[in-house]
Amino acid sequence: MKFLALLLIGTPALAHSFAYDDSAHLPQSFQANQLKAVFADFKQANYEITYDVPAKKAYATATIQLATLETGNIVFDSAEEPTAVQLDGQAVSQKLVSTPSRETKVRVIQTQAAAGMHRLVITLPITRLVEFTSEGVKSAYWTTDLTDRGYLERYLPANYIFDRVQMNFKIHFIRAGAQTIYTNGVVTEIDAQNYSVEYPVYYNATSIFFHTVPANTFEEVRFDFKSIDGRAIPAVIYQAKGASTSIETQQANVTRYLNAMEAAMGPFLHPSLTGYVAGEGGMEYNGAFMASESAVNHELFHSYAARGVMPADGNAGWIDEALAVWWTSGMPALSSLQGSSQMAAHPYYTRTTDTDAYGFGMQFMALLNAALSTKGGLKPFLKNYFHTQMFTPYSTRDFSDAMNAYFSVDLDDLFLKYVYDTSKASFRETLNPRTNWRIEATPKLEHPQYSDEELQKLL
Numbered sequence: 165m166k167f168l169a170l171l172l173i174g175t176p177a178l179a180h181s182f183a184y185d186d187s188a189h190l191p192q193s194f195q196a197n198q199l200k201a202v203f204a205d206f207k208q209a210n211y212e213i214t215y216d217v218p219a220k221k222a223y224a225t226a227t228i229q230l231a232t233l234e235t236g237n238i239v240f241d242s243a244e245e246p247t248a249v250q251l252d253g254q255a256v257s258q259k260l261v262s263t264p265s266r267e268t269k270v271r272v273i274q275t276q277a278a279a280g281m282h283r284l285v286i287t288l289p290i291t292r293l294v295e296f297t298s299e300g301v302k303s304a305y306w307t308t309d310l311t312d313r314g315y316l317e318r319y320l321p322a323n324y325i326f327d328r329v330q331m332n333f334k335i336h337f338i339r340a341g342a343q344t345i346y347t348n349g350v351v352t353e354i355d356a357q358n359y360s361v362e363y364p365v366y367y368n369a370t371s372i373f374f375h376t377v378p379a380n381t382f383e384e385v386r387f388d389f390k391s392i393d394g395r396a397i398p399a400v401i402y403q404a405k406g407a408s409t410s411i412e413t414q415q416a417n418v419t420r421y422l423n424a425m426e427a428a429m430g431p432f433l434h435p436s437l438t439g440y441v442a443g444e445g446g447m448e449y450n451g452a453f454m455a456s457e458s459a460v461n462h463e464l465f466h467s468y469a470a471r472g473v474m475p476a477d478g479n480a481g482w483i484d485e486a487l488a489v490w491w492t493s494g495m496p497a498l499s500s501l502q503g504s505s506q507m508a509a510h511p512y513y514t515r516t517t518d519t520d521a522y523g524f525g526m527q528f529m530a531l532l533n534a535a536l537s538t539k540g541g542l543k544p545f546l547k548n549y550f551h552t553q554m555f556t557p558y559s560t561r562d563f564s565d566a567m568n569a570y571f572s573v574d575l576d577d578l579f580l581k582y583v584y585d586t587s588k589a590s591f592r593e594t595l596n597p598r599t600n601w602r603i604e605a606t607p608k609l610e611h612p613q614y615s616d617e618e619l620q621k622l623l
């Protein structure tokens with residue numbers, strides 16, 4: 165898989181004809197009124213995005229090639245209400261429906277489709293995080309794993325996060341001045357008003373970092389990060405002009421953090437690095453981050469855990485947060501652990517990450533590190549896991565199976581006890597993870613969620 169993925173990254177012509185089969189993690193269909201809601205494996209999604217500056221309007225049309233394995237009503241999602249939907253060339257309607265345990269909502273096409281390949285075309289307005297200025301437009305597709313329906317579907321039609329999709333943007337600026345695009349894809353300038361962005365074939369709805377602003381809005385530094393594997397990885401770090409920390413210091417910090425990660429976890433997994441140092445929060449993307457200065461190290465680690473190997477569902481989201489805090493805490497070991505959690509046991513269609521991950525989840529990783537210390541501890545396992553499974557979605561079960569196989573042990577009882585506890589009240593009732601730290605100097609939650617108001621301000 166590693167070889168294949170690398171080959172394809174370097175061969176754009178082939179990438180178009182390649183799509184991952186993600187049916188292993190395809191969510192089960194469910195009954196929605198009289199319809200059978202069927203999840204699809206998206207193969208390719210082309211987004212035509214228009215920013216009409218004089219009209220102060222932004223909108224997108226997504227053309228999605230997808231495969232279904234059973235006859236039913238296809239599921240997709242977008243926070244914005246679509247203005248038009250076509251399935252295989254026919255206008256169809258869609259409805260927002262609740263999943264069976266009411267854990268989230270998705271959109272369901274009201275026309276039944278046979279199992280097989282289909283073409284879905286969805287048009288919708290883009291209204292979130294768009295601001296038209298006298299010079300052009302500010303727009304971003306920033307995501308969150310802590311609020312439901314917070315990934316790419318917040319802005320554009322998208323699938324659940326199990327699904328790797330070949331995604332391309334065609335961006336059309338109408339009567340904008342010069343625009344800068346910060347993104348973790350390959351940008352091609354067609355002319356001053358038209359750009360295309362091609363993203364790696366293994367990206368999912370959590371992967372894309374996209375931010376466009378009028379040129380010269382930010383101060384930035386562009387440099388090559390020298391990886392331990394010899395690559396010169398193109399990097400850009402940017403921040404508001406006049407920030408109290410110099411951009412050179414931000415570059416030095418990022419380089420220092422990455423050097424430490426590469427020494428412990430092997431070469432950086434991504435072909436480029438994009439970072440926006442801003443505000444009071446943090447969010448990770450594939451080879452990209454948006455973070456306050458104090459959260460940069462945490463978010464960079466997610467380019468290994470979360471956006472290197474990738475959670476397949478909300479019930480796997482705790483793993484990468486637990487590991488990122490474990491890393492920035494100095495990879496501690498813990499001999500015993502009190503309490504339990506349900507971090508991996510939320511209702512089936514849950515998309516968000518359980519915030520117990522930062523505290524209790526990190527302590528659980530420290531417990532595993534201690535339990536496996538005679539076999540080298542977590543570090544060599546993770547280094548191996550990140551590189552043998554890179555860009556592969558995993559469930560909590562996949563992760564624990566991989567540990568069992570690597571260490572030749574059976575950790576199932578530990579996972580059952582500490583992350584799937586459905587037998588009794590959550591540990592929150594017996595142990596407050598924010599105050600009952602039993603590891604000295606454990607940090608507080610390192611990336612408080614950006615508020616919507618703050619994101620708007622940081623555009």
Ligand SMILES: [Zn+2]
Binds near residue numbers: 462484488
């Ligand atoms: Zn995190």
